Amino acid sequence: MTAIEWHAGLLQRAALFLAHAVEKTPPDKLNWRPCPEGDDPNTRTPLHQLAECATVNRRFAALFRGETVEGPLQFEAYKSADQGRSDLKASANELAAAIKDAGDGVFDKKYKTSFGEMPGSVLMEISLSNMHYHSGQICQNQLMYGDTVFHIPPEFMS
Numbered sequence: 601m602t603a604i605e606w607h608a609g610l611l612q613r614a615a616l617f618l619a620h621a622v623e624k625t626p627p628d629k630l631n632w633r634p635c636p637e638g639d640d641p642n643t644r645t646p647l648h649q650l651a652e653c654a655t656v657n658r659r660f661a662a663l664f665r666g667e668t669v670e671g672p673l674q675f676e677a678y679k680s681a682d683q684g685r686s687d688l689k690a691s692a693n694e695l696a697a698a699i700k701d702a703g704d705g706v707f708d709k710k711y712k713t714s715f716g717e718m719p720g721s722v723l724m725e726i727s728l729s730n731m732h733y734h735s736g737q738i739c740q741n742q743l744m745y746g747d748t749v750f751h752i753p754p755e756f757m758s
Contacts, residue, residue: 604706607724608696611657613756614731615692618653619685620753621738622646630681634741646741647677649734650684656730657691660723663711664698672714688731695727 622630625646633643644652655675662669678684699706699720706720713723739750 608699611696612692615689616753618731618735621735622681624751646738647684650688651675653731654688654691657695660727661695661698664702
């Protein structure tokens, strides 16, 4: 296995983990967002978080394919958990394929992003970290409303 193949697999597993966290979120909590005291906290629901991750994955896949990506990140929450989970996994597969197709130079090649030029290795890390970050947010939200079980995707057990 090459480093590129290994990282592509990490991306796909991160999507599985995030999708599973949403699967274990009760339907009445899919549009819930924490609201701490004070002004509007600008927090997001699980369905918003899935949409953000899928959008980031697709933007980075486009960059790895040599396409131009411009403008701020924009996305809308999914209408259902099934739609969001399915699309997130598809976006991770798309990103994994784009990284593999980019070849060995992907790690050092610079890509133009809305934040400036970044090496492919950083984009790969950001996309992976983004999905894990949002998995953690959803797990924290679950704890806040009483779900104390750490949910592990069944695919991880084989």
